[in-house]
Amino acid sequence: MTERALTRPRDRIVGAARDLFHKQGYRGVGVDAIAEAAGTNKMTLYRHFGSKDDLIVECLRTAIAEAHTYCAGIETRHPNDRSAQLTEWIKVAAEFVESDCRGCDLSNAAVELADDGHPAHRVIEDFKQEHRDWLASICAGAGIARSELLADTLTTLLEGARVARQSARRERPPVDFASMATAIVRSFKEAGVGGRASVGRAAKAPLTSSRSARR
Numbered sequence: 001m002t003e004r005a006l007t008r009p010r011d012r013i014v015g016a017a018r019d020l021f022h023k024q025g026y027r028g029v030g031v032d033a034i035a036e037a038a039g040t041n042k043m044t045l046y047r048h049f050g051s052k053d054d055l056i057v058e059c060l061r062t063a064i065a066e067a068h069t070y071c072a073g074i075e076t077r078h079p080n081d082r083s084a085q086l087t088e089w090i091k092v093a094a095e096f097v098e099s100d101c102r103g104c105d106l107s108n109a110a111v112e113l114a115d116d117g118h119p120a121h122r123v124i125e126d127f128k129q130e131h132r133d134w135l136a137s138i139c140a141g142a143g144i145a146r147s148e149l150l151a152d153t154l155t156t157l158l159e160g161a162r163v164a165r166q167s168a169r170r171e172r173p174p175v176d177f178a179s180m181a182t183a184i185v186r187s188f189k190e191a192g193v194g195g196r197a198s199v200g201r202a203a204k205a206p207l208t209s210s211r212s213a214r215r
Helices: 009-024 031-037 042-048 052-077 082-099 105-112 119-141 147-168 177-191
Strands: none
Touching: 009 031, 009 042, 009 052, 009 105, 031 042, 031 052, 052 082, 052 105, 052 119, 082 119, 082 147, 082 177, 105 119, 105 147, 119 147, 147 177
16 A cells, blocks of 8 residues: 555645645645645544644644654754753754754744635644744743843844844755854843743743643
């Protein structure tokens, strides 16, 4: 049997949809194209997903689950070493910027789906906040003062770097995210010598316990 035949129709549909949405945009892809790419039909697609919007939400949740895996891996590889976790987060984020000129699936969806009432927006907002809080907890654990401001700065820098990569469409990113992020972290460490890390609510919000992922 072929690999496609061994894969559940639902998984094939989500995989095909994610690939098409990433390459062509959420509004530019119809359910007919998704069903064809998944090797199935519209009836089967709608049996698993009540609407295209439901499918979009599932695709975003799948992307979020992958992000949880990356972040959990960072923690596993560097147990009890927040400084090393922060360094690897920068490395992993830079790899995403360098390897993909189509940008972040969640950010792209937030821009393309103009209807504020679209269910995807809550999923995106919850995860973006959750990831920011997780990063703030790492910064605080690394002993960096104003850790929440640093987390805001780094996540904003990452968003901007991915948009710059997407806009330029060059073989290489137009900006060096890793160097900029490392310089920012260093400046926060130097400015906060003798200061106290701001843990706040972030340090108690592990990413792997996302309410988004449980939906």
